[in-house]
Amino acid sequence: PPFPIVLSGTVQRGFGRGGKDLGCPTANLPDESILPMSSVTRTGVYFGYAQISPEKDSKALLQEQDCQVLPMVMSLGWNPFYKNERMTAEIHIMHEFASDFYGHEMKAIVLGYIRAELDYVSREALIEDIETDKRVALKSLARPGYEKFRADPLFDGGH
Ligand code: ADP
Ligand code: MG
Secondary structure: OOOOEEEEEEOEOOOOOOOOOOOOOOEEOOHHHHHHHHHOOOOEEEEEEEEEOOEEOOEEOOOHHHHOOEEEEEEEEEOHHHOOOOEEEEEEEOOOOOOOOOOOEEEEEEEEEEEOOOOOOOHHHHHHHHHHHHHHHHHHHOOHHHHHHHHOOOOOOOO
């Protein structure tokens, strides 16, 4: 089994489209950080844990509560801009952040697959499905077999 898959990189600016409007901002990882996902390549929605570092340009900018190990859902897809030759990974962290964290280091452990990518007839249908993804992720992560990854040595404060 390919999981857990570890990803890390600096949070990039995307097109700023949709995420915040849908109530679901997604932090983008740079192309080279997604290479570990090559072992699965299956597009769709994944779940796991993520952590944002407090510092950017060696200045501490985020509060402690924003830098815990937090549950996340990740969408993996192909980037049409690069003729679908490159994957994109966008991570929504289930936490209310005090501010944006572009340029901060993000570490993630991908633990499982939730569903394939779907086409949506409406914005409402999409929002509803994202809510379902979050519930599924939280339910799975509550199992002891997954909970332990919250304390993985990859993360700061992990053991
Ligand atoms: P972009 O196209 O630049 O990725 P989004 O609308 O998807 O724009 O917003 C993503 C940005 O929002 C992230 O890079 C991060 O700085 C910020 N953000 C705030 N809260 C969250 C969250 N809970 N999960 C992910 N990103 C968040
Ligand atoms: Mg985004």
